[in-house]
Amino acid sequence: MGGRQFAHLGTMELERGGVLPDVRIAYETWGRLNEAGDNVILVEHALTGDSHVVGEAGAGHASPGWWNSLVAAGGPVDPDAWFVIASNVLGGCQGSTGPSSPAPDGRPWGSRFPYVTVRDQVAAERLLLDRLGIARVAAVVGGSMGGMRAIEWAVTHPDDVDRCIVLASTPSATADQIAWCQPQLLAIRQDPAFAGGDYYASDRRPDAGLGLARRIAHITYRTETELDERFGREAQLGEDPLRAGDRGRFAVESYLDHHAGKLARRFDANSYVVLTEAMNSHDVGRDRGGVQRALGRVRADCTVVSVDTDRLYPPRLSDELHAALPVSRREHIVSDFGHDGFLIEEDQVGRIIRAALERRRS
Numbered sequence: 001m002g003g004r005q006f007a008h009l010g011t012m013e014l015e016r017g018g019v020l021p022d023v024r025i026a027y028e029t030w031g032r033l034n035e036a037g038d039n040v041i042l043v044e045h046a047l048t049g050d051s052h053v054v055g056e057a058g059a060g061h062a063s064p065g066w067w068n069s070l071v072a073a074g075g076p077v078d079p080d081a082w083f084v085i086a087s088n089v090l091g092g093c094q095g096s097t098g099p100s101s102p103a104p105d106g107r108p109w110g111s112r113f114p115y116v117t118v119r120d121q122v123a124a125e126r127l128l129l130d131r132l133g134i135a136r137v138a139a140v141v142g143g144s145m146g147g148m149r150a151i152e153w154a155v156t157h158p159d160d161v162d163r164c165i166v167l168a169s170t171p172s173a174t175a176d177q178i179a180w181c182q183p184q185l186l187a188i189r190q191d192p193a194f195a196g197g198d199y200y201a202s203d204r205r206p207d208a209g210l211g212l213a214r215r216i217a218h219i220t221y222r223t224e225t226e227l228d229e230r231f232g233r234e235a236q237l238g239e240d241p242l243r244a245g246d247r248g249r250f251a252v253e254s255y256l257d258h259h260a261g262k263l264a265r266r267f268d269a270n271s272y273v274v275l276t277e278a279m280n281s282h283d284v285g286r287d288r289g290g291v292q293r294a295l296g297r298v299r300a301d302c303t304v305v306s307v308d309t310d311r312l313y314p315p316r317l318s319d320e321l322h323a324a325l326p327v328s329r330r331e332h333i334v335s336d337f338g339h340d341g342f343l344i345e346e347d348q349v350g351r352i353i354r355a356a357l358e359r360r361r362s
């Protein structure tokens, strides 16, 4: 299976006010819904991910998935047993309604796209599952921004989530995380080509701002030791900054340039802004009497996973989440790669998810 499908979910009223008419959500599925309807696994992507969890030959996708080994026959999530659903988040740019989608007047939303919270994104996913005739999920799993949606699912729909697996995430966005986002948002907004968010009719795109945002973010996704061991003070081939003057680059600079360009080619700057602000909005305790009380109502069997070297979502945040959840298991990924370890360490992630799925609710 796999292959992108679309659901039209009608009008959504948003948490902070504002209305989105004719919300469309792009999604992919693997496996089959069983008769009891109790084998659904909802996979939640991170900031620049999408519904394409797994790449499949012949499914019309040139790109691999972002958790490619997760869903596979005999793998951690076997599509013979489970019905896996992954959607592109509300506000995104991979098929779901976002700032580049047409507004009712036919022009792209651009600067008019409303503020969207993680709760709005989960509300859209709930509508999607309703549309697919699915009342409950056997597991919701996600990392980073996907982990925010996973934990929101467990808090918002405590009776409908059997298991919740949260990787490299947090019960609420911290001051440090919001702080790292601020220069990223400014980099995009201060790019003259951004034009306040209304650049779609122009032949210029805010690639410079988006690229700068990605560079800042990417450094926080990795570790000081990894970068040093991998690149050290090496010059990019033929571009020694100590010899080539203005045009010289260290290898690590070239690496960041590469990631900046790659993201700018596949991602919309307005979506980056909208999703970053959604992450900043994340606080499971908002209007629920605080984080402890909100998490106290979770009924799912939870697995809380951190990456030992994650400097952006440090393990202490997973400790807090774990401590406040009524039923929770704490797992650790050991990685040289920092935050991105939840994407890169597929073997460890796979083992943890397999074990969580095999565990029966007590």
Ligand SMILES: CC(=O)SCCNC(=O)CCNC(=O)[C@H](O)C(C)(C)COP(=O)(O)OP(=O)(O)OC[C@H]1O[C@@H](n2cnc3c(N)ncnc32)[C@H](O)[C@@H]1OP(=O)(O)O
Pocket: 048, 049, 050, 063, 064, 065, 066, 236, 251, 252, 254, 255, 256, 258, 262, 266, 340, 343, 344
């Ligand atoms: C079409 C698509 O891209 S679909 C993607 C869907 N979305 C996602 O996957 C989001 C989540 N993914 C990510 O954030 C990242 O891609 C990650 C975390 C998976 C990347 O992790 P890693 O595998 O460790 O990649 P790493 O950071 O080492 O980067 C490798 C790239 O850097 C390039 N690179 C390495 N050194 C240098 C250098 N000195 N100069 C320039 N480029 C360099 C490599 O050639 C490689 O390029 P490629 O990705 O185009 O093949």
Ligand SMILES: N[C@@H](CCO)C(=O)O
Pocket: 046, 047, 048, 049, 143, 144, 145, 221, 340
């Ligand atoms: N590298 C990941 C990390 C975000 O948490 C992404 O781009 O989605």
